[in-house]
Each structure stands twice: as structure tokens, then as C-alpha cells.
Amino acid sequence: MPVITLYRQLQGRLPSGESTPRSALIREDASPLQAQRETLDIVCRRLSAAKVAYFCVRPMPGHPPVVAVAQRDRERALTTLASSGRPLLAARLPYGKGARGRAPEEIGRMRPLKRVAAQLHDAWAVRVGLYFTSPSRTLTIGPEHGCDLEFWAKQKGMLIAPRPNPACASVPAKAKAVQGGEELFNTLVSAGQGVRTYRTRPEFTRRLVGDIDFPIDAVYTWVDGADPAWRARRDQALAEGGGPTGTLSEMATTEARFTSREELRYSLRSLLTYAPWINRVWIVTAGQTPPWLDTTHPMVRVVDHKEIFNDPSVLPVFNSHAIETQLHHIDGLAEHFLYLNDDFFLGRPLPSRTFFEANGITRFFPSLAHVPFGAPESEESPVHAAGMNNRRMLEDLSGRTLTQKLKHAPYALRRSVLYELEERFNDEFEATSRSRFRRTSDISALSSLVHYYSYLNGRAVPGNVEYTYVDLALRKTPAKLRRMLARRWHDAFCLNDTAPTTPEQDALLVRFLRAYYPTPVPFELDQGGSPARRS
Template identity: 25%
Template sequence: MPDPTSMSSAANVYKRLVPQPVRSAAATTLPVGVRRKVKRRLARTLSRREARLHRRALRRVRRAGLGGSERRTQTPDGRVGHVHTGLTADLARRLDHDLVTQALDAAEIPWFAVPALDDRRICLAVDHKDKGAVRRVLRALLEEHTGYVVSVSPAQNDTGRIPGSHVKAWKHYGKAKVVRLTWLRTEPTENLWVGEDQGIEIEFWTANTDLATERLIGPRPNRVQRAVPSDAQGIEIGLERLSGYSDIDGDLEPTITLETFDVPRLEEITFPVDAVLLWQHATAWGEELLRAALRSLHQYAPWVDVVHVVAEAEPPAWLTPDDRLTVVRARPGSEWHLHRLPDVAEHFLLLRPGALLGRPVRPFDYFTPSGTTRPRRGTWNARESFAPWTRAAYSATSRVAAHGYAHGPQPYRTETLARLAGAGAAPLPLDDPQLLPGVPGTHPLDGVAHHFGHTTGLADPSGEAWVALHAAMPGMATRLERLLVRRDTQQIQLFGLGTDEARARGGTRAAVAWLHRYYPVPSIFEGGRTTDADEADNQP
């Protein structure tokens, strides 16, 4: 059978070569058998040509020696996945980018990166006249490294489960203006899957000669401009300039874009952002909370510059301080004085014990380009309105608080804490949330500092998906399993792992086991072996 997605299929060739009046006359004068014989011969000829071109593209891809995976496996829904040790969402994005760009280079097809509206994905542009060659090399690439292709514009998702090496997966390619290639990737335990909402998008740009200067016109809007000069200079640019979810490490290989696209994004954060983690519980489950927090930063916030561990207890031996991790000993209640932390950046994320990132985040999710923090709002009820922090916030600002703040990672500025201390605000007593019998309300520091920052123009509260769970609550294991399967919550906060009730009901054990499954990839900040879940449950 001829390839119906080929840019030179029998139907297209027949329409190009034979004018419409002649085709109409042939349909009424020539016998059916003759017309059928001519079409079959033309289809066989084109099929042989396509097969030859596909083999040539496959040889080029194989000759290029593109990187592969350690092994293949099957996804929970039956598709083909690739296993990579140490996988992160950012590494998967880099692997996808390198596969596609190296394949296009092997086929000598010019391309450039485009700052797409959705920066979860890297977008590449190619000339529309190269559409046939692009299809052949991408199909050869997906045969060598099994992945999937769908049409993005117009939207056609019915091929998302068909391997891209199959002809049927390309049935919408002829009309597609934008296509997306995805590879499903996992780590050896197969608890973490990456790729479904990422991938590489290919846009087909067309030449326009209506003006004196020839332009390339994109098929859809992007963050900069849809029309660019066809002779625009190509330049190197880091992936972090195209995707806010990418690592800021300048040692990574750059990509290629046009000089007209090298402009700051509206949401681009140019200042460094650190992370501050509190270490308070010298227990096995406490170590697991700290380890999971480090892994969540490594997996979902690779743009964090330096991680500072503020240890109010003896720090675990597996912490390995280096140029990206510092460990500072402090007394209880030190979080009220984090602006005095040595070498901490002006902007940082604060993660208390049990605070975790549940999916990829950007600096823009927590800060504005002008430096204002974007703290997460929480629930507001009668208990919050009469809490000690609301009275302290009113005393510091003479303005009444109107909402609480969410549990989990929260953004801070050292200037806010310094100005709050300068205003004479007295630190409030802090309870240990891992020993409380239930989920507490707004953390006193969050309430006072964010309210102060909001009234002084240093904070602009926002909202995002978050969840807080107490280890002693009924059905804890089921709730954690739901989080594991869905992986759609940006912020997670675990409470009560040190309570007797949680230990008696098995909540502590369930939480530690869940942490191992949700964050299976070791971070660059840790060393040694992960504590066993059974051992963690038996610790005081």
C-alpha cells in the first residue's frame, strides 16, 4: 500500500500532474480497469520510492550514533518506555532536544528553536518546504528510539498510543502545522515517569515575499514574534532561556535560535534563587523528610542556585556540603532570623520538615521578575482570624489580615525579614508540626512575614494546588497512593510523623514508604544508603 502521509503520495502526485478538467474527462471516458491499473502502478512506484528514502533516513540516524536508553520497558498503559538511571524532568527534556536536533542535523535540515507559549516543551522550527524530509528522518528516529507523535495544530490526539515508526501514526501529518514528539522515560524502579506532558514540538514555518525583505511566518503565536526575517542570524542560547523549568547551569550545551528571539521572557527571573531547608528531627523518619525535600528540589526545581540546610539538631552524616549545599548549625526558632544566614540569596524558598515539591515548578511560580514574592494563600476561617499571628501581623502593619497561607514551600526575601525585625515584631512561639495531633493552621512566620510583605509591596499572594496530610488520619495510605498516581499537586506538606497515633496506625511507615516511591532518584546533595522504611517506623 502507498504511504498516505507522504508529501508525494499517489493522490497528491496525480492531482499535481493531471489538471482538473483532464481528471474529470478521464473519469467519464476511460474504463474503470484502466484507471485502476494506472493508479496502482503509480502507487507501487511511489511506495518503492518512499521505502528507499526511509531506509536512507534510517541509515543516517543510525550512523549519527544518537544516544539511547539503558533498556526499554512497558508503561502502565502498555506503551513503550525508556529507562534512565538518575532521570529528572529536566534531563528528559534535554534528551528529547538532543535526539531531535541531532537527527535533523544528520539529515542536513536547517532548524532553530522558538520561545513557545508553553515552556514545558521545547519548540523547533523548520521550513515548510522540508516537511517531507522532516517526516522521513523523524519516523526513522522513532523507529530507532521508540516514541510517539501527534498533531498539535490542528489538534489530533488519536495517534498518541501508536509508535511513531508506524505509518498510521503519521496519518494527520499532511495537514499538520505543528507536531509533537514524545518519549516516555522512567528510572530503574519505574515509579517516576516523565515525558507525557513534555516532548519536542516541530513548527513548519513558511516563506512570505509580500514585502521587500523575505520573512518566515510561524503557524502559531509565540512569546516574541510570529514573523522573522529569513536572513536573521542564528545564535546560541541556553535552554533555561526557552523554558523556565530548566536548569540554570551554564555548562550545559546550548541550543540554536534566531537573534530576533533573544529577548527576555515576560516571566523570566534573572536573579538567583536559593532554597533553605530546616532540619529539626534527628530520627529516621526525619532524615527521610529531609532527603525527600532535597530530591524534590533536584527533580522539580533544578533552577535553585544553592541549598542551605539550617540544622537545629545534629545533621545527618550523608549530607555532602559543596558549592551548592551548605549546612549551618542553629538554635530552635532560627527561622525568624533567616535574613542573617551567611551567603543566602536575597530570594529563597523555605522548606520546613515535611514540605515538598510535587511536580515541576518555575521561579515565576514563586517570584515576579521585579523581585516581589508570590506566597501561596491558604484557608481562612474563624480559627485563623483569632490566631496569635493575626494579632502580631496587625500590630506590625496596622492592617487586618484577610487570608491565611498554605503549607509547603513558601517564597521569602531577606529584605522582608530584615524590615520585619526592624519594625520591632517579636518572634512568636513555634510548635513542632510533626508532633501536633492534627493539621495546624497558617504557620506564624508565614502569616506575619507575608502579611507584612504584602502591605509593604514586597509580596503579592497567589494561589496554586497544594495538599496537607497528617500521618494519623484515616486512609492515609490511600490518599498517598492517589498523590503518587496523579502527580498533579505542586506543593505537598506532611504532618504528624512523630506522633504516637501515626505510629500506631502505620501512618509513619506509609509516609516513609511513599517518599521512597515518589522521589526514587537520588539528589546531588546526598550520599550513603536510604534508610529502610521499617527501620524508620521503629525510631523514636
């Protein structure tokens, strides 16, 4: 939903026809997961109280939770939900239509259930939902994150599903119900993470071939470029020459590379709002800790460079290429993990299958931008130079030529593959790890090399994300941020700066991030050192 508050701040006017629904329920923990949980719980509680037999069905990928009721109980089910005392909305689901990414009006006009219950007497499936909003009113979540009510027909002692699901087309009409974990019915919850159980049928509790039931961690690299102690170490390293080999580019030391506007705080909010299935978060730093981070929380851990570098004597380093060659050394890191920079953001809910297949294969997201042909030694861009070095290594290994960059979106990785890559290209890994600043001799192991290496070895496949890149220094950026906030149609985006920004541009970014991500993460502290309130 569009955000009124931010429009007032950025445009000085109110967009026509845009508002938060009056029926929206305020929730401090507003998120797609919260909306789906609360709506599903309401539906199950009301049906149980009215003694309407039901069972939860495993949804198709990207769909909200599904509750099944026999066709003969359709009117009783709709009547009891309509009298629940909550402002439930409902719409008939068109046959064959999915829900992921669809606005309520594309599903069918959502109307108060108590008004339309009688009109749904022949529906085969109904979307039931509520509107929720954050206290700031900058995040509104609608019925697209509600619950689908299906009506199963009885035929020859069997209940027949009205539409496909991942498990089965029918279940015995008189079979006993069992309890199933939340992860079976909510695609935003991972195995072992759910805290709820729901009434279901045995057919929906099976471990399916396509189930992702392994933990997926997240790793961030972060630096506070305003820290005087860190700046002193950086300036001393620059005075000493910055490293042993390769040409040092001016782009490797620009202030824009180290500026922090609390992007990490909001990137973490984006991650846990839109990928709440993440198991654990690791933040890799040079002895720094964000003052707002609760390091005692079991879900997060700060990792010092000294803990992961094979040769700590090369420290300090100020080169993300060098740090990335060592991330798989994190003690306790899950085999499967996402790697993110603090300027990466998720823009809407993404299931874990966006990044991984159930057999462990990773997905990567090629960009239309190319790695230019030429010699890395004459290349001004450290990113291009690293891509050229990656290309040479893969050509020597396989005879295949790398031409495409990858999108600046979360990178799906496997520790075992990184260890294998490090062993195969030990000289290149070691040389890059010793480069204190980005140099033309670097490789980009995590943002390019490992993905194409894995693809050539059958352990990665190209994926798709709706993505955009935002350069904060451009004049058109304010208008673009307004559109992004209003539409929220990107799966992921990167907020980067290719040149130093002005205080006005920095303030604009902060307002955008606060509006897009108002819900704090569980390990976030407020200014007083207490767990942060939802805003």
C-alpha cells in the first residue's frame, strides 16, 4: 500500500486516492508472516468453536495458508466467520488463479464477509483476509496475505480438492485429523522454526521431494566508516601502500565505499520481514558492533575478521573482495546461507525456494550488464577487473567464457562448495585475502566466481528476481524511491552510491527506509538499550 507519511515528507502533498484502509488493525509486529498467522488462527479458532470440521492443506508455492471444509459445511463456515467480530474481508477466488504478488483487486473485489457471505453459496474457494498496518501507517498488509478457504466435494467416501496442492487430490472423508507443524502450511516459515501446530490430514504431513527442510543462515559484511579508530587504521594502511600486488584504484578508496547511514539496520528489517525463514544472522566486522544491536540474542552473532582469516597477520583489510574469500570459515555457519551487503534489501515476501532447491542446488541471478573484455591491469573499475580475473580462471578450467555480471541481490551459497573452490584456486584466494584495498589482481569469489563455477558443475541454476538498482547520487532518485514505496513490486533492490551524497540525499534515504521497514527485528535495541518498539 502507498505511504501517506513519506509522500508528505518527500513531495509536500498527498497522492490522490491513496490511504490506509480505515478497517486496518494496528500491529507493532506488522509483517506478511504476522498477517498470515493471525488470519489463519482466526479462521481455525472460529471453525473449531462452531464445530465445523476442517483441516489445513499444504499451499502451492507462494500462496497463503489454506483451510479445507466440506462443501456441505460451506454456508456454516462462512456464516461463523462473518460473525467473528473481526473486520474480515472476502472474495471469490477465480479458478486457476494464483495469489503470489497479486493485489486483492486481481483476486476479486474484497468486501466485508458479513455482507457477501450469502453470495458465496456456490464458491469453490474464497480468500479471507484483513488489513493490518504498522503504528506509523507506513506499512499496510492486505488480504493477499490472508487465508484461502476451500470447499471440498464428497464423492464415494472421499473429499475431492477443488484445485491443485503439492500433496494430494483427495483424502478419505472419515479419516481422523492429526496435528502438523506450521511450516507445512505457511511458506514463510522454515522447518523447525514454527511454534504452532494445526489440524490437518496425514497426507499433508509427509516430507515431500520439494521440501526445503535445511537451515539457511544469512551473512552480512559491515563497516562503520565514521568510526575514528577504524579511519585511523585505514589511513595508516593507505600510507603503507595498501597491499602487496596489483594496481590500487581510486574507486577502491572513495569515501562512498565506507559511508554508513544505518543501512544495516533496515536491511536486516527487510530480511526478517520478507524472508522470516532465515535461521541465524552473522555480521562480519572489523571489531565493530552497531550500538543498536542486541548481541545477546541467540539469533545474531557479530564475527570479527580475526576469527575467520586464515592468516590474521594480513589484517586490517578494507577490501570486501578479501573479506569475502574468508566468510565460509565462520565457525557454526550453516551449510546453506545467503550473503548480503548492507545495501541489499528485500522488497516483498520471498520463499526460500527463490534461492535454493530442495536438493541443495543454489540459484543465482544474472544481470544484463557485462564484464568488459580487456586486461584487468588497465581497468579502472575494481569490479570489472575482478570479473576479468574470474573469467580467466573459468576459461582455464572449463573453456567457457563468463560475460555477465550478477545482480546486486542476496547471493545463495554453500560452505562446502566454497571450501572446494578455495582449495582449487588457493593462490588466487590467498592473494586476494592479502589485498587491503581493492586491486586489479583481486577475484570476486562470492559475488560472481562461485556461482558460475557451481553452474558449470551442476550445483547452481539461474533464477529470477524482480530487481532494481538505485544510485542515490542521481537527480531522478527521489521520484524512483516514491514509486518503489508506493508500489512495492520489487523482490529485491540495491541502494548504492557511486559518488559522495549530500546531506539532503542521505536524509531522503533514511526517510524512505524508515517508511518501507517500520518493524524492528527481534535483536534490535532502542536508544535506551531496551528491545526496540515496533514503529
